[in-house]
Amino acid sequence: MDSFATLRDELAQLEANTEGVAMADVLLLPSALRKVFRRLIRTKKVALSELIEVLGLSAAETQMLGTILVEKGFLQPPVATDSADLIYYLNLSAKSSNPMAGRVWDVLEDL
Amino acid sequence: MAKIISIHSYRGGTGKSNTTANVAALLAAKGLRVGVVDTDLNSPGIHMPLKFDLESGDVKYTLNNYLWGNCEITDAAYDVTANLGGNLAGKVFLVPASIKAAEITKLLRDGYDVGLLNDGFDELTEKLNLDVLMVDTHPGLNNETLLSIAITDSLIIILRPDYQDYQGTAVTVEVARKLDVPQMLLVINKMPLIFDFAEVKSRVEKLYNCPVAAVLPHSDEMMSLASQGVFALTYPDNVVTAELQHLADLLAP
Numbered sequence: 001m002d003s004f005a006t007l008r009d010e011l012a013q014l015e016a017n018t019e020g021v022a023m024a025d026v027l028l029l030p031s032a033l034r035k036v037f038r039r040l041i042r043t044k045k046v047a048l049s050e051l052i053e054v055l056g057l058s059a060a061e062t063q064m065l066g067t068i069l070v071e072k073g074f075l076q077p078p079v080a081t082d083s084a085d086l087i088y089y090l091n092l093s094a095k096s097s098n099p100m101a102g103r104v105w106d107v108l109e110d111l
Numbered sequence: 112m113a114k115i116i117s118i119h120s121y122r123g124g125t126g127k128s129n130t131t132a133n134v135a136a137l138l139a140a141k142g143l144r145v146g147v148v149d150t151d152l153n154s155p156g157i158h159m160p161l162k163f164d165l166e167s168g169d170v171k172y173t174l175n176n177y178l179w180g181n182c183e184i185t186d187a188a189y190d191v192t193a194n195l196g197g198n199l200a201g202k203v204f205l206v207p208a209s210i211k212a213a214e215i216t217k218l219l220r221d222g223y224d225v226g227l228l229n230d231g232f233d234e235l236t237e238k239l240n241l242d243v244l245m246v247d248t249h250p251g252l253n254n255e256t257l258l259s260i261a262i263t264d265s266l267i268i269i270l271r272p273d274y275q276d277y278q279g280t281a282v283t284v285e286v287a288r289k290l291d292v293p294q295m296l297l298v299i300n301k302m303p304l305i306f307d308f309a310e311v312k313s314r315v316e317k318l319y320n321c322p323v324a325a326v327l328p329h330s331d332e333m334m335s336l337a338s339q340g341v342f343a344l345t346y347p348d349n350v351v352t353a354e355l356q357h358l359a360d361l362l363a364p
Contacts, residue, residue, distance in 0.1 A: 027289055038261050041262055092226045094224050
């Protein structure tokens with residue numbers, strides 16, 4: 001299992017995507033976090049307590065990683081629950097489109 | 112929760128849609144409720160082997176309409192069981208993608224919310240009470256295929272005995288491993304009859320360290336069917352059908 005310092009340093013090297021991440025960005029995550037995100041894509045949310053268990057880190061360390069993942073655009077800022085746990089939601093970018101020049105699409109749309 | 116099966120290939124023309132249609136029908140023959148979603152929005156095609164007439168006036172919505180927010184995903188799901196023949200004990204539902212040029216280009220130009228696609232899979236599964244959801248993908252890797260690989264329980268990667276396919280498949284296998292897909296199976300399709308099937312299967316399994324679930328021989332009957340129906344139901348005693356049945360047995364939940 002990766003140490004906190006390894007995960008933190010690997011995450012620090014990733015570019016921030018303020019509008020959310022694309023699926024391809026998930027491939028850039030460290031292995032332990034890729035597994036978390038694979039499940040997160042289906043469940044759409046994960047509790048801090050679950051992250052602690054999966055990553056095998058302390059609450060403080062896990063929360064620090066959560067903060068970095070929010071800064072990098074992978075997660076939305078956490079929401080507190082009644083049970084004092086935090087819930088993180090996946091932050092997928094809203095749109096997937098082809099950057100081909102708009103004029104080309106205009107012509108094709110006239111077909 | 113339904114089992115999600117994604118069918119992928121690195122290159123086009125490998126027989127993804129035909130394999131998907133056949134496995135869907137064979138799973139339905141076991142009494143299962145199967146949903147099939149055509150996420151190949153650039154070049155949709157699985158409606159053909161499932162004998163669904165997309166140009167009929169009865170077709171009001173497609174996956175494109177759902178992704179634009181014009182309808183619920185269940186509005187774009189059609190029961191195609193009766194079209195297939197074979198008195199299937201289960202059901203096959205199809206969510207087709209639009210074949211209208213203007214609608215394809217609009218989606219490619221404007222894009223869509225990939226998260227909505229994911230939500231749609233959940234809604235479809237729940238509202239149609241599906242046992243299996245099959246996702247027919249666009250060849251190669253893009254955000255949609257990565258999503259379908261990430262959420263899948265079983266990933267089927269189809270390749271032909273061709274060196275371009277071999278190299279591309281290595282990329283897909285590597286990505287699927289990175290995403291920790293629970294079950295990954297290879298299917299070799301259109302195998303020339305002059306090849307030693309056991310030897311090719313063994314070499315491919317060794318090359319990718321991944322099981323080959325089926326080796327489908329090149330078939331003149333398949334070619335002559337020309338995607339105008341489900342092969343396994345049309346030719347139930349054919350050797351290709353036996354391999355497809357084996358694949359369906361491995362994938363059945």
